[in-house]
Amino acid sequence: MTGPTLVPFQQIVVKVHSRCDLACDHCYIYEHADQSWRTRPKAISDEAISWTALRLAEHAKSHALPSVSVILHGGEPLLAGPERLRRVCEEFTSALEPVAALDLRIHTNGIQLSSRFLDLFDEFDVRVGISLDGDRTANDRHRRYADGRTSHPLVLRAVDLLRQERYRHLYLGLLCTIDVANDPVAVYDALAELEPPRIDFLLPHATWDDPPARPDGSPTAYAEWILEVFDRWDARGRPVPVRLFDSVFSTLAGGPSLTESLGLAPSDLVVVETDGTLEQVDSLKSAYEGAAATGFDVFRHRFDDVALHPGVQARQLGLAGVSRTCRQCPVVRSCGGGLYTHRYAGGSGFDNTSVYCNDLKALVRGIEERTAQSTASPAVSDPEALLILQQDLTRYTLARLNEELGGRGGERWSAAWELASAIEETSLGLDEIYAHPYTRTWLHTCLDALREQRPDAVELALRLESYVAAAAVRSGLVVPVRVGCPTGTLVLPTLGELRLTADGGPCEAEVAGGPDEVLVSVPGREALRVRPGEAAPGWRPLRQPGLDGWPGLVLEDVDPFRDCFDEPVRAAGGTEALSRAWALLRDAAPEQAAEIASSLTTLTPLRSGGPSVGRHAYGALGLGLEGTPPELAAALLRGFARAKLRAIGEVADLLAEDGAWLHPAPWQDEPLPASQLLAGAYERVLLASLDPAAAAHAVLALKALRDAPEPTVSGKRLIAALHKEAARD
Amino acid sequence: MTLHSSASFAAAKKNRVPLAQIDVRGADAAQKLARVLPASGARGLRVTTFNSSL
Numbered sequence: 186m187t188g189p190t191l192v193p194f195q196q197i198v199v200k201v202h203s204r205c206d207l208a209c210d211h212c213y214i215y216e217h218a219d220q221s222w223r224t225r226p227k228a229i230s231d232e233a234i235s236w237t238a239l240r241l242a243e244h245a246k247s248h249a250l251p252s253v254s255v256i257l258h259g260g261e262p263l264l265a266g267p268e269r270l271r272r273v274c275e276e277f278t279s280a281l282e283p284v285a286a287l288d289l290r291i292h293t294n295g296i297q298l299s300s301r302f303l304d305l306f307d308e309f310d311v312r313v314g315i316s317l318d319g320d321r322t323a324n325d326r327h328r329r330y331a332d333g334r335t336s337h338p339l340v341l342r343a344v345d346l347l348r349q350e351r352y353r354h355l356y357l358g359l360l361c362t363i364d365v366a367n368d369p370v371a372v373y374d375a376l377a378e379l380e381p382p383r384i385d386f387l388l389p390h391a392t393w394d395d396p397p398a399r400p401d402g403s404p405t406a407y408a409e410w411i412l413e414v415f416d417r418w419d420a421r422g423r424p425v426p427v428r429l430f431d432s433v434f435s436t437l438a439g440g441p442s443l444t445e446s447l448g449l450a451p452s453d454l455v456v457v458e459t460d461g462t463l464e465q466v467d468s469l470k471s472a473y474e475g476a477a478a479t480g481f482d483v484f485r486h487r488f489d490d491v492a493l494h495p496g497v498q499a500r501q502l503g504l505a506g507v508s509r510t511c512r513q514c515p516v517v518r519s520c521g522g523g524l525y526t527h528r529y530a531g532g533s534g535f536d537n538t539s540v541y542c543n544d545l546k547a548l549v550r551g552i553e554e555r556t557a558q559s560t561a562s563p564a565v566s567d568p569e570a571l572l573i574l575q576q577d578l579t580r581y582t583l584a585r586l587n588e589e590l591g592g593r594g595g596e597r598w599s600a601a602w603e604l605a606s607a608i609e610e611t612s613l614g615l616d617e618i619y620a621h622p623y624t625r626t627w628l629h630t631c632l633d634a635l636r637e638q639r640p641d642a643v644e645l646a647l648r649l650e651s652y653v654a655a656a657a658v659r660s661g662l663v664v665p666v667r668v669g670c671p672t673g674t675l676v677l678p679t680l681g682e683l684r685l686t687a688d689g690g691p692c693e694a695e696v697a698g699g700p701d702e703v704l705v706s707v708p709g710r711e712a713l714r715v716r717p718g719e720a721a722p723g724w725r726p727l728r729q730p731g732l733d734g735w736p737g738l739v740l741e742d743v744d745p746f747r748d749c750f751d752e753p754v755r756a757a758g759g760t761e762a763l764s765r766a767w768a769l770l771r772d773a774a775p776e777q778a779a780e781i782a783s784s785l786t787t788l789t790p791l792r793s794g795g796p797s798v799g800r801h802a803y804g805a806l807g808l809g810l811e812g813t814p815p816e817l818a819a820a821l822l823r824g825f826a827r828a829k830l831r832a833i834g835e836v837a838d839l840l841a842e843d844g845a846w847l848h849p850a851p852w853q854d855e856p857l858p859a860s861q862l863l864a865g866a867y868e869r870v871l872l873a874s875l876d877p878a879a880a881a882h883a884v885l886a887l888k889a890l891r892d893a894p895e896p897t898v899s900g901k902r903l904i905a906a907l908h909k910e911a912a913r914d
Numbered sequence: 915m916t917l918h919s920s921a922s923f924a925a926a927k928k929n930r931v932p933l934a935q936i937d938v939r940g941a942d943a944a945q946k947l948a949r950v951l952p953a954s955g956a957r958g959l960r961v962t963t964f965n966s967s968l
Contacts (some may be wrong), residue, residue, distance in 0.1 A: 196962055196963065198966075213966075229921075256964055256967050258966065258967060288935070288962070290962065290967060292967035292968065312968035314967050357968045359968075360966045360967065360968055377920070383968055385968055387965060428968070441962055442963070443963060445963045445964060445965045446965045454963070454964055466964075466965075468965055468966060524965060533960065568960070569920060569954070577926070577948075578950065580936065581943055581946050582928075582947065582950070582951070583933065584933060584936035584943070585943070585947055585951070587938075588939070602934075603934075606933045606934040608931065609933045629950075636952075688954065697968060798925070834949070835950050838949070
């Protein structure tokens, strides 16, 4: 039996001072349920600093963390004074320097900020975030001195100082706590005017026992307020990143959340109080007295001990850590059940929806409605965009291979790489090579070989020469290209293969010519001339069956990387059955047939079975070419559906948290994860032309997916388009 | 598969980063390649998510 999984801490909040020079009435430290600040030392001790740095370095080393963030916090951290903060910076820098990258930050109200502090922060690269609730009216609503005086001018002075050229690199941004009584546009404008590198908006801490103010009674007042900010921000050209918005964008697209107030990402944060005690995230202080306590401290306990604390682990459970209601909610991937603190209710603890549930749902949906059109990948709705993105992916994979080789390819690789770059800039020959589905297979094979440190890895990569030679030929470049032929056969991808030595011994060839005639020279032999489309002794061109309406189709039985299917490949035989199936398909499903003809270039004959999609780029399909024409026509449609859905998924995120939920599938008893339900629905939508009953099942499945949490903005767009097509049939 | 005469391909080709200048370690490339290449296993740099600071 294994123990609980430990999520290492990468964010350490260090309370360097426990008091504050302001008396904000919305502060969770002093004004909410937990009053433990009263018993803490004012400033963190030298001993607590040293032990914290030591524990953190030990933690980073044992978990091989590439970086850790240390956030200096309070109270008001600047009240610790420059000397204490210097000590903190020195201790953390020296302890972490040999172990992991250190990201030092401080979050302050700015009142005390001066050049003395900023020079220190410059020395240790401590970046500075400032709390500011907007314009003066908004800020003064809560952020005042104990005697009621405004803090606003002093905060502006601090921001002005931070914006000076010499300190600007330390300016992290502004943090604004929302009050719906404030004018959202005035608040946003006041913040944006200060040119912060980033803004975040925080919901005021509240629980079911102490719910947030809703002056107009609206259950979505906070969402409406934030969406007004969103609209202003959007209308102004989005001049500054807003963490809250970026997080929703990220999760809607299938990525991680960027703030602990949203999303399902496990918490990796621990708090060190001024007395060295280790606590959970300190917003829990809003819930009840002692809610953040763990019973651990830096003097006697490792960070691993805290990471295994049940309270910490409860915030690392992802979907399993939210309430039953949240688990069924379609926006849960984006809201994550809200900030843990905001779920609290006496009696049921944290096993509730957020007290901001309606706001979070309205906010996520509001942002989605405003942006889905522009953020969904064009690959889901535009077949040509899919082809372009697929080609681009192959280019990036080639660039990755170049990077992974790291010079191991020597002069041969360098020469081929430089020529590839030149061809790409001046002609379309290399683009035709990128479009060949098995070019990607070769690249994956090379990257696998390099990762596995196989002895043939570099030799495999040097096949780039043959791809560049084929590109040069296609481009009609007169530049001869040198190609190593380790098995005595020259393979020109997308063109054919030429046997150069009878015994299969290695040789070296020089390839020149153009699309009409290829000239191949081997030292010591007479130059060979072949015509790409015509078989000749030793030369085997690609076979093109010349189907009516599908002129570009190739029956590929030459490319050495075509053997990438679950079923073994075989030589191409007769094409009579394929021709009849294609004619039937064009008649029954003309739209789908037209898209197949413009998207699939390559059928690879399999010994049996299929249709099969292998490890290749979009454009190929493995197919056993036996069977009746109706069977083959259906296989082509099914195969196209599989190939296209996988191709879309390679360039766009369609689903997130796939497998976390199971959905009823209309065509079987067992429920399915979203990816399998989508694949089944996709096939059935395409097959509807041949099998009208398939459309009904597809519609039911797509309705289930439409209301499910997994689809991203791109996934939703695809599902909507498929639903429209299925409903039409 | 030939797109080369289409307006969208011409626009895409014109606007794309040249092969030799692709930054495969950059965020854009990492996101593209992560969908088709196995994860490296190395833990990436973590963004700070603490609600009460940036």
